[in-house]
Amino acid sequence: MKKSFFCGVSILGLTACATQPQPRPPPLPSAQPQPSTTLQLVAAIDADARQSDHEPDAKVRAELAAEAGRDADACLAREPQAAACLYGSAIALGLEARAHPARAGESLNGMLDKLARAESADPNYDEAGPARVRALVLIRAPGWPLGPGDTEAGLDAARRAVALRPQYPPNLLALAEGLAKTGDRSGARDTYARARDAAQALPDAADREEWLREADQGLKH
Numbered sequence: 001m002k003k004s005f006f007c008g009v010s011i012l013g014l015t016a017c018a019t020q021p022q023p024r025p026p027p028l029p030s031a032q033p034q035p036s037t038t039l040q041l042v043a044a045i046d047a048d049a050r051q052s053d054h055e056p057d058a059k060v061r062a063e064l065a066a067e068a069g070r071d072a073d074a075c076l077a078r079e080p081q082a083a084a085c086l087y088g089s090a091i092a093l094g095l096e097a098r099a100h101p102a103r104a105g106e107s108l109n110g111m112l113d114k115l116a117r118a119e120s121a122d123p124n125y126d127e128a129g130p131a132r133v134r135a136l137v138l139i140r141a142p143g144w145p146l147g148p149g150d151t152e153a154g155l156d157a158a159r160r161a162v163a164l165r166p167q168y169p170p171n172l173l174a175l176a177e178g179l180a181k182t183g184d185r186s187g188a189r190d191t192y193a194r195a196r197d198a199a200q201a202l203p204d205a206a207d208r209e210e211w212l213r214e215a216d217q218g219l220k221h
Contacts, residue, residue, distance in 0.1 A: 038084060041075040044068075045088040052095050065095035083122035087130060090114035094137075105147050112137060112148055123160070127168045131161040135174045139181055151181050169199040169211040176218055192218035 035044040048068040052061050072092040075085035090111045097107035112134060119130035126132075138154030141147040155178040161171040172195035180188035196215035202208045 035071060036074070038075055038079055038082060041071045041078075042084045042088050044071045045075075045092055049091050049095060052098070058099070061095070062099040065092065065099040068092035068095050081117075081121055083118045083125040083130070086114045086118035086121060087125055087133075090118060090130075090133065094133075108137060108141055108148050119160075124164055128161040128164040128171055131157045131164070132171050132174050135161060135178060139174070139178050151178060154178050155182060167198045167201070169195045169202075169208075169215070172198060173211065173214055173218070176215075180218065180221065189219060 035041045045068045048064040048071070052064045052068075055061050055064065068088075069092045072085070072089035075082070075088055079085050093107045093111040093114065097104040097111065100107070115130045115134040115137070118125060119134070123130060135154045135156075135158035138148065138150045138157060141149035143149040143151075155175070158171070158175040158178045161168075162175050165171050172191055176188045176191035176195060179185075179191055192215045196212060196219070199208050199211040199215060
């Protein structure tokens with residue numbers, strides 16, 4: 001199965017998709033080079049996001065958000081129009097929103113802007129990740145004036161993700177969540193069932209089990 005970056009990011013209750021936590025390795029000794037290539041920087045942001053998702057200490061989450069932000073800035077400095085860097089910057093902004101709730105609205109707006117640009121650069125990146133994560137932000141964030149939440153727009157983004165990668169369970173789970181929030185219980189149930197079937201068809205892995213649990217939880221409601 002293709003590795004999917006940024007699946008475990010939890011921002012104000014936002015989970016792009018569920019994966020087994022993968023803590024960031026210990027800091028590199030000063031004698032070794034820090035992440036510098038686009039691939040290394042994107043992987044570093046991914047590691048920070050995964051660790052933050054399971055980190056109870058607010059101070060550590062703030063440090064991870066700051067580190068991810070620095071790596072995102074370095075990535076954009078190298079390739080400002082690359083989908084990977086724009087997507088990574090969006091995830092870093094999501095970590096910033098979680099670490100600093102007082103300015104979450106500004107961070108989430110910036111996140112949505114970066115996701116839109118990433119989707120324009122490569123809509124297929126990370127299994128239609130830009131549209132999927134955009135959908136979850138819009139579906140789960142509070143609406144105006146407290147935040148940028150917009151369930152209908154989120155539903156449209158989820159549909160784009162499913163159109164691009166119809167068998168990727170997190171895309172179906174995002175769509176099902178949007179349908180449930182708009183009151184389409186029948187559509188949500190059907191889509192949760194599709195997500196479950198898609199996950200069952202994949203090889204056994206930790207993320208597969210998480211997707212199955214999420215689909216089962218949705219089917220119970």
